[in-house]
Amino acid sequence: TDRKKSERDLADANKQIGDLKLMALRSVMNPHFIFSTLNSIQYYIVENDQVNAINYLSAFSKLIRGILNNSINNTVRLSDELEMLNLYVNLELMRFENKFDFKIEIDKDIDLNAVEIPSMLIQPFVENAILHGLSNKADRGLLQIRLKKIDKKILFEKSVMKKPKSPG
Numbered sequence: 001t002d003r004k005k006s007e008r009d010l011a012d013a014n015k016q017i018g019d020l021k022l023m024a025l026r027s028v029m030n031p032h033f034i035f036s037t038l039n040s041i042q043y044y045i046v047e048n049d050q051v052n053a054i055n056y057l058s059a060f061s062k063l064i065r066g067i068l069n070n071s072i073n074n075t076v077r078l079s080d081e082l083e084m085l086n087l088y089v090n091l092e093l094m095r096f097e098n099k100f101d102f103k104i105e106i107d108k109d110i111d112l113n114a115v116e117i118p119s120m121l122i123q124p125f126v127e128n129a130i131l132h133g134l135s136n137k138a139d140r141g142l143l144q145i146r147l148k149k150i151d152k153k154i155l156f157e158k159s160v161m162k163k164p165k166s167p168g
Contacts, residue, residue, distance in 0.1 A: 033092075033127065036095060037056070037060050037091055037095065038060075040056055040094065040095050041053055041056050041057050041060070044056060052094070055094070056091070056094055059087055059090055059091050059094075060091060062087055063084060063087040063088055063091065066080070066083065066084045066087065067084060067119075067120065070084065070119040070120070071119060073119065074118065074119070075116040075117060075118055075119065076116065076117065076118075076119045077112065077113055077114075077115070077116055078110070078112045078113075078115040078116070078117055078147075078154075079112035079113050081117055081119065081120070081121065081122060082104065082106075082112065082122075084120070084123065085104075085122055085123055085126060085145075086104075088123055088126065088127070089102045089126065089130075089143070092127075092130050096130070096134070096135050099134060099135065099137070099140060099141065100130070100134040100137075100140060100141035100142060100143055101140070101141070101142045101143070102142075102143050102144075102145075103142065103143070103144045103145070104144075104145045104146075104147070105144070105145070105146045105147070106146075106147045107147060107148050107149045109149045110147055110149050110154060115154060117154075121156075122145070122156060125156075125158055126143065126145070126158065129143055129158055129160045130143065133160035134160055137162065139162050140162075141160060141161060141162055142159075142160070142161045142162075143158070143159075143160055144158065144159045144160075144161070145157070145158050146158075146159075
């Protein structure tokens with residue numbers, strides 16, 4: 001009947017939406033990052049370094065939980081996005097043995113709880129900066145993110161710098 005066909009079409013459409021959301025989530029979370037994170041946790045377990053294994057696993061599970069929670073909505077509060085970004089960068093810092101420093105500067109005029117942005121908007125740019133700008137450098141680096149309010153817009157800036165060696 002027409003009603004059963006409509007119900008099947010609706011079920012198919014909902015499945016397609018679910019599949020597309022999963023594909024979008026997979027494209028945001030780099031499979032290489034997930035694999036490397038799990039390898040790092042495995043390394044700490046093999047080395048019997050329970051503290052680092054537990055810390056790494058805890059941070060990774062918080063990040064994945066946050067990403068899954070945020071993937072339900074098209075937008076998230078900027079405060080939530082920055083929390084996920086901090087979790088991600090801290091995992092990368094652990095993975096790359098604190099090879100760089102991370103700093104976020106936010107204009108005081110920005111209300112982090114009032115502003116909504118697309119979920120995982122900043123992370124791919126930060127991931128690119130870490131993988132291509134910091135991880136393969138011999139010297140210690142600095143990853144800096146600045147959020148500036150200009151008129152009614154927010155400007156995101158990232159910079160990757162080589163940190164000067166301290167004298168002595």
